[in-house]
Amino acid sequence: MAESETKLDRLRRQHAWLDHILRAAARYTESYGSHYAAAVTYFSVLSLVPILMIAFAIAGIVLSSQPDLLTELRMAIQDAVPGTLGDTLNDVVEQAIKSKGTVGILGLLGAAYSGLGWMANLRDALTAQWGHPKADLPFLKTYLKDLLALLGLGAALIVSFGITAAGSGFANLLLRFVGLEGVGWAEFLLKLGTIVLGLAANWLVFLWVLAKLPRDPVTWRSAFKGALAASVGFEILKQVATIYLSSVTSSPAGAAFGPVIGILVFANLVAQFLLFITAWTATAKDNIPEEPIPAPPPAVIRPTIQVTGRPSTRTAAGLVGAGLLAGLTLRSRRPRQPR
Secondary structure (H helix, E strand, O other): OOOOHHHHHHHHHOOOOOHHHHHHHHHHHHHHHHHHHHHHHHHHHHHHHHHHHHHHHHHHHHHHHHHHHHHHHHHHHHHHHHHHHHHHHHHHHHHHHHOOOHHHHHHHHHHHHHHHHHHHHHHHHHHHHOOOOOOOOOOHHHHHHHHHHHHHHHHHHHHHHHHHHHHHHHHHHHHHHOOOOOHHHHHHHHHHHHHHHHHHHHHHHHHHHHHHHHOOOOOOOOOOHHHHHHHHHHHHHHHHHHHHHHHHOOHHHHHHHHHHHHHHHHHHHHHHHHHHHHHHHOOOOOOOOOOOOOOOOOOOOOOOOOOOOOHHHHHHHHHHHHHHHHHHHHHHHOOOOOO
């Protein structure tokens, strides 16, 4: 063990899970996770206004086609808020019905702008957490890909919520059918099954987000564990948000400002959590690319020429004598030809 090893280094060496979390935290910080989360939060909150405009437009279309429902709504507003304020709210409803087309178009345009900004920042953030460099992509092609990704995510969310709602409704019908409605243990198992089904639906959504939303998509296998951790953490965040909203709406001041603050904090927590889970997934040992072995430096051939001095007179005479002796010996051994 090296003398310079700290206690944290020793703990990281002993506990692989701790080393993994610290690697993920380093990746999250180096890739500006908090800055990206702030950008995603901004466009998340900005998207609420056009979504409300679209909701008002849809409500205006429904109310204009059903006069009885509109009359009941006006009477309910007048009973709940009597006096001048009630008349003002009824006037707002009337104006919303009259301008439902304009409000709907503006809402769609605003939703397209804020939704594409949200998707672009989310995809850039996920790409950074995976450690992929930000490439200089063509504007129109990137715009269309972000639009398709936004529509794909919307479809995935619809499927997720649909699976949860259908599963819960089917379970209630099943309890009614077998005569166990209102039974404690059956209700508990139903609640547990609903939670498991919700986790499975969340897992499918996060699996798609982690694997296919980055600019350079990764394999499904790489995002498997990260999607599982994200689904559990997101369910916990949803429960915390539900408890928070139920506590702050008990007072008039909390009912006015609590939901707005809660949505802002919840959106930022979800964004930071998703980016950290992405960093955690990307820094898993299975997902860290092997560093290429550097090639050896080129070989340099330098021929060495060694120059020696001239032989001495004595050495030269000896060499000449040896040569003459060898020549005489070879000549004496040659067979003589007959005359």
